[in-house]
Amino acid sequence: MNFPEIQSKANADWKGLWESDKPLIMVGLATCGRAAGGNATMAAIKDELAQRGIEANVISVGCVGMCYLEPLVDIVKPGRPRISYSHITREKVPELIEDYLVNDNPRPDLAVGTIGEDSVEGIPKFWELPMLKPQVRIALRNCGMIDPENIYHYIAQGGYSGLTRALGMSQEDVIGEVEKSGLRGRGGAGFPTWRKWKEANRSKATPKFVVCNADEGDPGAFMDRSVLEGDPHAVLEGMALAGYSIGTPNGYIYCRAEYPLAVKRLNIAIQQAKELNLLGENIQGSDFSFDVQIMQGAGAFVCGEGSALMYSIEGKRGMPRVRPPRSVESGLWGLPTSLNNVETFANVPSIIVKGGDWFAGYGTETGKGTKTFALTGKINRPGLIEVPMGITLREIVYDIGGGIPEDKPFKAVQTGGPSGGCLPADLLDTPVDYETLTKAGSIMGSGGMVIMDTDTCMIDVARYFLAFCVEESCGKCVPCREGLPLMLDILERISQGNGQPDDIERLQQMGKTIIGGALCGLGTSAPNPVLSSIRYFREEWEAHIRDKRCPAMVCKDLFHYEILSKRCVACHRCLWSCPTKAITGHSLEAPVINQARCTRCGTCVTVCPARVSPIAKYTGKGIATSDEPQALEEVTVHG
Amino acid sequence: MGQLKAPSELEKVRQDILAKRDSNRPCITMCSGTGCSAYGSEKVFTNFQTLIKEQGLDGQIDLRRTGCHGFCERGVLVVIYPDEICYVQVQPEDVPEIVSSVKDGKIVERLLYVDPVTGDTITRESDIPFYKHQERTVFGNNRRIDPKNIEDYLALGGYSALAKALYQMSPVQVLEEVKKSNLRGRGGGGFPTGRKWETVRNTPSEPKYIIVNCDEGDPGAYMDRSIMEGNPHSVLEGLVIGAYAIGSHEGSIYIRNEYPLAVENVRIAIQQAEDYGFLGKDILGSGFNFKVEINRGGGAFVCGESTALMASLEGEVGEPRAKYIHTAESGLWGKPSNLNNVETFANVPLIINDGASQYEQVGTEGSKGTKIFSLVGKVNNTGLVEVPMGTTLREIIYDIGGGIREGKGYKAVQTGGPSGGVIPESQLDLPIDFDALTKVGSMMGSGGMIVMDETTCMVDIAKYFTTFLEEESCGKCVPCREGLKRMREILAGITEGRGRDEDIATLEHLASVMKDGALCALGQTAPNPVLSTIRYFRDEYEAHIKEKRCPAKACKELISFYIEPDKCQACMICLRNCPVDAISGGKGLIHVIDQDKCTKCGTCLDLCPTRFAAVTKLSGEPVPPPPSEREIVREKRSEQ
C-alpha cells in the first residue's frame, strides 16, 4: 500500500467508527485512567453490553489531561455528538448504558461536555469548558481522542503526512520550517531545536544519531508519559523527521523504566509503523530509512542530563561529562547526536504539515507555540494542560485550574521541578515563557507546575527538592556531591527549630558557589528551589529561625496539637486511634495529648467527627502547656 | 387524547369541546364542595342522575358537579343554566320537582333565595347580594367547572396563559410581567411574588424547586381548599408558568391530609394535565419539562412556615430553622426553592392572559387584584367571598355578609388567623389591604375573616388562639414553647375568675419577648391576638380581672344559668334534657337550676322555647335564691 491508499483506508476506518449505526464507546486508559479504575470500567462496559446484547464499538484512548475527572468514558451515539462522561466507575456503568444507550437519556448530570458540531440540552460544549477554553492543543492534539494502539487512527488525523511531505523536501527546507516555527527544546533549557539539527546535519562524522529523551525525572511532571501513552506515533514521526533532516537512520528513545505502558505502546507503534513502511527501510519508497530502538533507563534523575543519558545508552555509568564538545558534535559514541525531548518531537509533525509560521503564530516573541504542563498540588482541577506561551500564571491557576481548594489563598507555584523555583502570589501575572521564568528565579523546566496554598511550608518544599537532588546527584563533581548535603543539613536544622541567625546568608553563599562550580545542569540548578524560596519568602525563613515558628504548621518539630475540652464531645475516637497512644483520658472526659509522645501524624484530626474540631494546632515557643494556649497562634482545623 | 404539541393544537381542542356543547341546552349544576357534601349533595346528585336516566332526558339536560360556589351557608346549591336559576338548601326530595321544572322551563319558587334583610325573592345566582358585591376573577370559575373534567377548564380558555408564556414570552418576560403586576403572596406574608421568583431564578445553583403551599393551617380559612377542590387546573397552570419563569423542572404540592377531596381532585388534574401535555416532558411542544408530585402534610400548623414545610418535604420533623439564608437561595435540599400558596398561583394565569397593566387596575396602591376571604362566624351569609383589595370591612360584613345574625350587635372581626388580630367597630370602614390590616394590629393572613358579636368574649378568643398556638408550636425555641404556655395559663386564669391586676402587664412583657425572641414567624406573631384584644378591649379584660365578670357571658366559670320564675312555664323540656339532672321542679312546678350540679352546657338555654325565653345567663351578679315551694303554687293558680 502506498501512503495515499493507507490514508484512504485510515479515513474510511475512522469514518466507519463514527458514522456506524452502532454506538462508539471510548474509555480513557492512560495510566491516570487506569489508576482511577478505568480497566474495571472497561470490563464492566463490555459485560453490560454483552448482557443486554447491545452491539457497540468499544475502544481505549489516551489521556485528555483532566485527571480529576477519571475514569472518563466518551459515548458517540448515531446522530448525537460525542459526549464525555466523568467519574464513570464500575458501579455507574449499568445506569449509564441503561439510561443513554437504551432509554436515550443523555444524563447531563454525569456528562462533562459534548465534542462536535451539535449539542445536547443541559450539557456544555467540551472545548468551551473553563479549563479547556484557554488551551491550545498541538503536542496533545490526539491524546484522548484516538486509540494509541491503532496507527490508522493516527493517520486519520493527518498523521505521517508530515513525514511523507518532508520526503519530498530538501533537508534544509525541513530544518528551515522548524527554524521558522521558532520551536525550542521542551525539555527545560529551551535550546532552539532547528539549530541542534542544523549543526548535527552539518557535521561530517557518521553515523549520526537522533535520541528522544523520555527520561522524565522531574517528580510531579508527567506530560511526556501522557504523550507517549496517548499518541506515540506523533513522537515517532517527529523523530523520523529529525532523522531525515540530519540524515541518519538511527533513532533511540531513552525511556524511564517506571513507564511500562509507554514502552509497551511505543513498541506496538514502532511495529505498526514498520508494517506500513512509515519506519524502516526506504520509507515509502524513498531512499530514507529510519529505525527506532527503545532503551530503558534505570531510574536516575541525572540521566535526564544529555551527556549522562548518552553514557547510559552506551551502557556506561550515567554520569555527565564536561562540555564542550556539545553532543551535536560528539554525542553517542562520540558521534553527532541530536537529543530532543518527547514533547519537542511531538510538535514537529504539525509544524511540517501546517508550516512554521502557523506554529510561530502562537506564543511570545521569545517563546513560540505552546507548552504542556502537569498542573498539580493544591489545585481544584489538576491535570495535563497545553497552553500558548505567554499565558499568565493566574490564567493557568484560576481559569484552567479552577483555583485553590476551599478557596484557600494561593501561596506559590513551583515550576521546573528540582531545578526550578517557587514564585509568589505577586508574580501571578507573569507571562509564562523561558525568559520570564528564568528572570523570576525559576525555569520552564520540563513542565511540572505544583500549586501551593498557605498550608504549604516553603522551607519544607525547599528541603524536599534539595533532598531529591542529593539523592539523585551522580557524585562526580565536588560542589554538587559535597555542597548540596551541607545545604540540606542547614535546612534540616532550620525545620527542626535549630536554625542559626546567619543560616540564610550561609545558604545563599553556598548556593552561589554550587551554581558556579557544579559540572552539569543538575548541580548548577539544584540550589534554585532554596534560593528562590529565600528570595520570595524570607519572613517565613526568619519565622523558623528566629521565632521557631512554622506559620504553615508543617514542620513537625515546630507545631503541636491540643484538644480544647470545651469543643470536645468525649467520643474518644482520637484516643483509641492514636498510633503512638499519645492521647489519654478516662471515659466521659475530654482526652489530653501527651506532647512528648505525639508525632504530629494528624490521625486525631482526621478521625474527629466534631463540626468545629476541638483539635487545635499551635506553633511557636516550642511545645506549649495547655494552660497558656492564648499566648500562641492558633489555627483551627475545620473537621 | 394525545399530548398537545403546539398552541394551535390547544386552540383546536378547545374549539372541538365548545362545538360539542350546546350553550342553550339546559344544564343542572350542583356544588360538590365539602360544604355542600356535608349537607348531602352526593344524594342530591345521584337522584338527579337516576331521574334523568329514567325519564330518558340525557342529551336534553346536562348535569354537572361543580366546585364550591362559596355560599356554603345555603347549601346544597343548585344552579340551572342557561338562565342561571339558583336554588338554595336543596334536599334530595326536591330533585323531581326541579327536573320537571327544567323540562317545562318553569321555576321552583320555594327553592329560590330569599333575602333575609329585604325579604324579596331572587332568581339569578349573580343577583343574590352575597354574589352581587363580589368580584370573582380568581374564584368565579369554580361554579362553572367540574373539577374532575379538564375539558370544562379548557372550554373556559384554560392553559392559554401557559401557551402564551411558553411561546410568546421568555422566562424573564414572564417574571417581569408578574413583578409589574405587584402580585403579593396570598399566604399571609404578602411578599411580592415577582421578587421571590427573581431571587430564585438568579441563584446560580441547580436544580431549582417550586412548591405549592396548600397546608392551609389557619383555622377559619378554607379558600385554598376550595380552589384546590373546585379548580385545581388553575393552580397547576400557574405553577407551570412559575416553574418556567424561574427555570425549575421539579415541583411539589404540599397539601393537608385533612383535605381528602382536594388531594383526590388535584391528583386527577395532574393525570389529565400530563395526558394533554401541560405537564411532564416537552410541555406543549415547547421543549420545557416540568414534573410535579403531591406530598400530604401530617397536620401541623407550623408546616405552613416555609422552612418547616421544606423540612417535612425532606422527611424530617417539620421544624423551622433560622432564615438567615433565605429559602429562595437555599431551601429544599439546600437548593433554591420557591414557595407560594394556592391562591397566589391561581392569580398567575390571569396576569399572563390579561397583562399586568390590566391586573393592576383592581386594588389599592400597595395591594393589587382581589382577595378571597372566608367570611364566617356570627354573620348571616357565611361563605367564601372574593373582593377587590380596598373593599371596606363594612361592605364585606353588611352588603355581602348580610349583617350580624339574630340582629345582634357587631363586636369585632378577626383576620389573619392565629397570627392576626381583632378589629373593632371603630375600624369598620377600613379599606382592607395588606398594609392597612397590619397598621391596625392585625394582618391579611390567608384570608380568614371571623365575625364576632356581643356574645363573643374577647378574652376567651385570645385564650382560644393562644391555646391553639401552644398546641401547634413545634417547641423548638424557648420563647414560643414556654411563653405560649405561660400566656395560656394567665388567660385561663382570667377567664376562670383568677385574674390578677398585674396579668395584663405580664402578658405584654411575654409578648415582647416572643416578638423579638422567637425563631420563626409562628412564634413572633403569636402574641398578636392577645395584644390586639388588649389594645381594643382592655375594658373586657378588666371586667374579668377586677369584677370577675364576663360581659359577653361566655366564660363558663364566670356565668351561671338561671331560670326566671315569672317566665318559666314548667314545660319540663329543660328538666328532661339536662345531661346532669341539675334542674329540679316538675309538672306544674317552676324549674330551678341547682347551681352546684350545673355544668353550664347550655342545653336548657338552647331548648327553652323562645316564646318563654325563661333561661338566662348571669355574670358578675349573684344568682337570686330559689323561690319557696308555696309561692310557686300560688303563681300557678293565679294564672288560671
Added chain:
Amino acid sequence: MDEKVEAILGKYDHNKRFLVSVLQDIQREYYYLPQEILVDVSEALNLPLSQIFSVATFFKAFSLKPRGRHLVNVCVGTACHVRGATRVLDSIEREINIEPGETDADLKFSLEAVNCLGCCALGPVMVVDGEYHGKLSTAKVVEILKGCE
C-alpha cells in the same frame, strides 16, 4: 415484612423523603402506627428508628395507639369556636367519656379535636368516619353518636 407495608414502601420506591406519606398510608391501613411496623420501615428506608419516632410523634395526624372503630373528628377551628364548638366537644366527651386524643376501652370511639376542617360556614362541624355533620347542637351530637354501632 408485611406485604401491605412492602407495597406502600414500593409506592414511594423506598425513598425516605416520603416518610410522612408512607406513615399516612400505613395509618390508613392499620388505623394507627403499629410499633413493629415502624421498625420494619426504619430498616427498609434505612432511617434511624429514633427519627421515625420523632416524626410520628410530631404530626397530629398520627396515632401510635390503636384507634377505635369510629373516628370522631371535631372541628375546633375559630369559626366553629365562636359558634360554640367547645360546648359541642364537651357534650361529645360526656357522651363517649373520652378526651380528645383518646380511644375508649372497648375500641369503639376515638376522639380527635382538629384545627379546622375547612367547613367554617357550617360550624360547629364534626366528621364521623369521614362523614361531615354541620351546624351541630349538643342534642344533635348525641343523636349522631348514638347512631354509631
Added chain:
Amino acid sequence: MKQVTMTIDGVEVTVEEGTTVIQAASELGIEIPALCHHDAVTPYGACRLCMVEIIKNGRSRLVTSCLYPAEEGLEVKTGSEKVLNVRKGVLELLLSRCPNVKVLQDLAASMGITKPPFEAENADEECIVCGLCARVCRDIVGVSAISLVSRGTHRKIATPFEETSNVCIGCGSCAFLCPTGAVKLEDVGDKRIIHNWKVEFKLKQCKSCGRYFAPEAQLDYLRRTLDLPEDHFELCQDCRVETVEDV
C-alpha cells in the same frame, strides 16, 4: 479562606468567612451566654439566649449569634436593651420550667432574676429541651439512639417508644454535653447506667489494672467505625500507655 471584618460591641474583629458571630465574639473574649450551643455540634438556635442585635445597612435586627454568619462590615451589639429584654425573658421562662437547675439559677441571678416568676409544673424538671444530646448522638457520635419527640409543650428527648434503646452505645456524650445535668449517667461496678434512656451497659475490664474503663458496646462501635484490631481494647486508657516508650 476569605476573611471578613466586623465590629462587636465597638471592637473590630477579623475572622474567616463562615465563622458564626458567637465564635467571633469569643475570639474577642466576649462570652455570649448560650445553652443549646456546642462548637462540635451544628448550631440549632433553640434556646435564644445568644441573641444579639445586628445593625446592617442601617437596619437593626435581633438574631441568634450561634447561627448568624460573620459578614463584612456587620455591627453587633451583644448587650443592647432589646437583647437584654429577650435574654431576661427567656431566662425567666427557663427558670420557671426548671427552678432547681444551678446553671439557670446563676445565669438568672446575673440578670437580676431572683426567683422564677411562674410556677413550675414539675419542680424537679432539669431538661430544657435544647436537643444537644439528641444532636450529638445523631450528628457526631452517629448512632441516633435518641431524638426529640412530640411537639410544643410536650416536646422532650426520648428513645423510640420510650423503651430501652437497642442502638445506644453508652458513650455518654449526651451526658457530657448536657448543660443542665439532666442526663443521669452513673458507673457502678462493672455497669454503666443511663437512666434517661433506660439503658445499662457492661463495662470492659482492663487486663492489667482490672479497672472497668469503658462500655463494651462503645469500644465495639469504635472498633467497627475506626476498624481497629480485635484485641485493641485489652488495656485501659492508662495501662495501654505503659506499653510504649516515650519518643
